[in-house]
Amino acid sequence: MKILVCISQAPDTTSRIAFTEGDKAFDSSGVQYIVNPYDEWYALVRAIELKEQQGGTVTTITIGEAACDPIIRKALAIGADDAIRVNAAPEDSMQVAQLIAEQAQAGAFDAILCGKETIDHNGSVVPAMVAELLDLPFVALATSLEVENGIAKMTREVGGGEESVEVALPFVASASKGMAEQRIPNMRGIMSARSKPLNVVEASADAPTSVSKFTLPPEKGACKMIDADRPEELIRLLREEAKAI
Amino acid sequence: MSVLAIVSIKNGAPTKSGLEAASYAANYAASQGMTASALVAGEISGDGGLGATGIAKVLHCTEPVTDSGQWAKLTEAAAVQLNASAIVASHDHFGRAVAPRVAVRLKAGLVAGVTELPSNDLVRKNVFSGKAVADVAVSTAIAVYTVTPNAFGVKDAPGQATVEPFSADLGIAREKVTGFDSASADGQVPLPEAELVVSAGRGLKGPENWGIVEDLASALGATTACSRPVSDIGWRPHHEHVGQTGITIRPNLYIAAGISGAIQHLAGVNQSKTIVVINTDPEAPFFKAADYGIVGDAFEILPKLTAAAKELKA
Numbered sequence: 001m002k003i004l005v006c007i008s009q010a011p012d013t014t015s016r017i018a019f020t021e022g023d024k025a026f027d028s029s030g031v032q033y034i035v036n037p038y039d040e041w042y043a044l045v046r047a048i049e050l051k052e053q054q055g056g057t058v059t060t061i062t063i064g065e066a067a068c069d070p071i072i073r074k075a076l077a078i079g080a081d082d083a084i085r086v087n088a089a090p091e092d093s094m095q096v097a098q099l100i101a102e103q104a105q106a107g108a109f110d111a112i113l114c115g116k117e118t119i120d121h122n123g124s125v126v127p128a129m130v131a132e133l134l135d136l137p138f139v140a141l142a143t144s145l146e147v148e149n150g151i152a153k154m155t156r157e158v159g160g161g162e163e164s165v166e167v168a169l170p171f172v173a174s175a176s177k178g179m180a181e182q183r184i185p186n187m188r189g190i191m192s193a194r195s196k197p198l199n200v201v202e203a204s205a206d207a208p209t210s211v212s213k214f215t216l217p218p219e220k221g222a223c224k225m226i227d228a229d230r231p232e233e234l235i236r237l238l239r240e241e242a243k244a245i
Numbered sequence: 246m247s248v249l250a251i252v253s254i255k256n257g258a259p260t261k262s263g264l265e266a267a268s269y270a271a272n273y274a275a276s277q278g279m280t281a282s283a284l285v286a287g288e289i290s291g292d293g294g295l296g297a298t299g300i301a302k303v304l305h306c307t308e309p310v311t312d313s314g315q316w317a318k319l320t321e322a323a324a325v326q327l328n329a330s331a332i333v334a335s336h337d338h339f340g341r342a343v344a345p346r347v348a349v350r351l352k353a354g355l356v357a358g359v360t361e362l363p364s365n366d367l368v369r370k371n372v373f374s375g376k377a378v379a380d381v382a383v384s385t386a387i388a389v390y391t392v393t394p395n396a397f398g399v400k401d402a403p404g405q406a407t408v409e410p411f412s413a414d415l416g417i418a419r420e421k422v423t424g425f426d427s428a429s430a431d432g433q434v435p436l437p438e439a440e441l442v443v444s445a446g447r448g449l450k451g452p453e454n455w456g457i458v459e460d461l462a463s464a465l466g467a468t469t470a471c472s473r474p475v476s477d478i479g480w481r482p483h484h485e486h487v488g489q490t491g492i493t494i495r496p497n498l499y500i501a502a503g504i505s506g507a508i509q510h511l512a513g514v515n516q517s518k519t520i521v522v523i524n525t526d527p528e529a530p531f532f533k534a535a536d537y538g539i540v541g542d543a544f545e546i547l548p549k550l551t552a553a554a555k556e557l558k559a
C-alpha cells in the first residue's frame with residue numbers, strides 16, 4: 001500500500017496563546033511547535049503499522065514554510081519513508097486541501113490519512129475537501145482501520161456510538177483517538193530521518209477565507225467556594241443562581 | 246437568495262445539533278431579509294420540528310443517504326434550486342464529512358465551528374481549542390458554515406414548514422455502513438451535544454469507583470466524561486476523553502471531580518457556561534477556571550450531591 005499522511009505543525013499544547021500584527025496573526029515568538037497530535041499519534045502511527053504488516057510506503061505531506069522541517073523530520077524519525085513539503089503559508093482550509101490534492105493526485109496513493117483536526121484552527125474540514133477534490137470516498141473521525149483485499153474497514157465516531165464503515169481503496173479518512181498509540185522515535189529512527197528524502201515543492205492556491213481578528217476570551221470571575229460539609233448548598237446554587245440544572 | 250441548512254436525521258427526527266444548524270440558518274436568513282430552507286434525507290414525520298426553528302421550507306429526500314459524497318451532490322442540487330448564498334451544517338460527524346465537500350462543489354469558502362451569527366461580514370469561531378476566538382471573512386459569493394454544537398442553541402420560532410419532496414442524481418454510494426455499536430450508557434445524550442456533564446479524573450483512583458460518578462450523572466440527567474489519562478489507561482472508553490486532544494465541549498454545566506485542571510484538559514472544557522470543581526487539593530489549578538468549588542474528597546462529596554440532586558428533582 002502507498003499511504004499519504006497529512007501532517008501539520010501546531011503550537012505545543014502548553015503554549016501561551018497571544019497575537020500580533022494588530023491581532024491578525026498568531027504570535028509564535030517563544031512557541032515550541034509539535035506535530036499536530038491527531039496527525040502524529042493516530043494517522044501517522046496507524047499508517048506505519050499498516051506498512052509494517054503489509055509492506056508499502058508511508059509518505060507525509062505538509063503545507064508550510066521551512067520552519068516546519070523539524071516536525072517533518074520527527075515524522076520521518078517515527079517511521080515515514082519520505083516527505084513532501086509544499087512551500088506555502090497555510091491560510092485557509094480550501095487552499096491547504098487544494099495543495100494536498102494536487103500532490104496526492106500525482107502520487108497515486110491507496111490511502112490518504114489525516115488527523116481529525118488541528119489543535120490551532122480546529123477546522124476538521126481539510127480531509128473531506130481533499131476527498132471531494134480527488135472524488136474519493138471519505139470516513140470522518142475513524143477510530144480503527146484495517147485493510148484487506150482492497151477494502152478498508154473502519155469504525156467511526158457518530159453521536160452516541162460507533163459505526164462500522166467499509167470503503168474500497170483508494171480513500172481518505174480522518175483519524176481520531178483509538179486508531180493507534182503514540183510512538184516515541186528511537187535513536188535509529190532519529191539518525192535515519194536525517195537522510196530520508198524531504199521534497200520541497202513550490203505551489204500556491206487561493207484562500208477564500210481569512211482571519212480578520214483574533215481575540216482572547218474574557219477572564220473568569222472568582223470561584224465561589226462551598227463548604228465541603230454542605231455540598232447540598234452547591235445544588236441549590238446551581239439551580240437558583242447559575243440556573244444550570 | 247436564501248439560506249440552506251443541511252440536517253441529519255436519527256431515529257426519524259433531526260439530531261439536536263441538526264436543529265441548532267437549522268435555527269442558525271433561520272436566524273441568519275432573517276437578519277438578511279431572506280428565507281431559510283432545510284434539506285433532510287430519510288424518514289421524518291411532518292416537518293420534523295424544523296418549522297419551529299424558523300425554517301420556512303423543508304426539502305425532503307425520502308431515501309436515506311449515508312454516503313458523504315452523495316450528500317454533497319444532494320446539497321449542491323438543492324443549493325442551486327434555491328439560489329442559496331449560505332449553507333449551514335452542524336459541526337459534528339455529519340457536518341465535518343459533508344460540508345467540506347459541499348464547499349468544494351460550490352467553490353465556497355468554509356468557516357468551521359462558528360459560534361455566533363455573521364455580522365458586518367465577519368463570522369466568529371473558536372480557535373486554539375477554545376483558548377481564543379477568531380473573526381473570519383469569506384470572500385466567495387457563497388459561504389458554508391458549520392455550527393459548534395451547544396453554542397448557538399435553538400431559538401424557538403413558532404411555525405410550521407412546508408415539506409416538498411426533493412431528489413437529485415446521486416450516483417453510487419461508496420461508503421457502506423455495516424454496523425452500529427451504541428457506546429454510551431443507556432439514555433445518555435452524546436457528549437458533544439450534552440448540556441450537563443459530570444467528569445472525573447485520576448483522583449477517582451480506579452474504574453471500580455465510577456459508580457458514584459455515574460450516579461450523580463443519572464440523578465442530573467447528565468453525560469459522563471473523563472480526563473485523558475483515565476481513558477489512556479482504559480478506566481473509561483476513549484469517547485469520554487475531553488480536552489485538547491479529546492472532545493471539545495461547551496455544556497451549560499461541567500462538574501469535574503478529581504481532575505487537576507491541566508492546560509490541555511481546560512482547553513476542551515473552558516467554554517462551559519458553569520464549571521464546578523471538586524478536588525482535595527485547594528491549590529489544584531482547576532479552581533482558577535471554576536465558577537464553584539468544593540475542597541474535599543470526591544468519594545464523600547459526590548454521593549451527597551447525588552442525594553441533594555435527587556431531592557431537588559423529587
Ligand SMILES: Cc1cc2nc3c(=O)[nH]c(=O)nc-3n(C[C@H](O)[C@H](O)[C@H](O)COP(=O)(O)OP(=O)(O)OC[C@H]3O[C@@H](n4cnc5c(N)ncnc54)[C@H](O)[C@@H]3O)c2cc1C
Pocket residue numbers: 013037445446447448449471472473474475486487488489490491502503504505506507508509510513523524525526529541542543544
Ligand atoms: C500533548 C498533550 C495533550 C494532552 N491532552 C489532554 C486532553 O485532551 N485531556 C486531558 O484531560 N489531559 C490531556 N493531557 C494530559 C494533562 O496534561 C494532564 O496530565 C491530565 O489532564 C491529568 O489528568 P487528571 O487531572 O485526571 O490527573 P492528575 O493530574 O493526576 O490529577 C488528579 C487530581 O485528583 C485530585 N484528587 C486525588 N484524590 C482525590 C479525591 N479523593 N477527591 C477529589 N480529588 C482528588 C488530585 O488533587 C489531583 O488534582 C495532555 C497532555 C499532553 C502532553
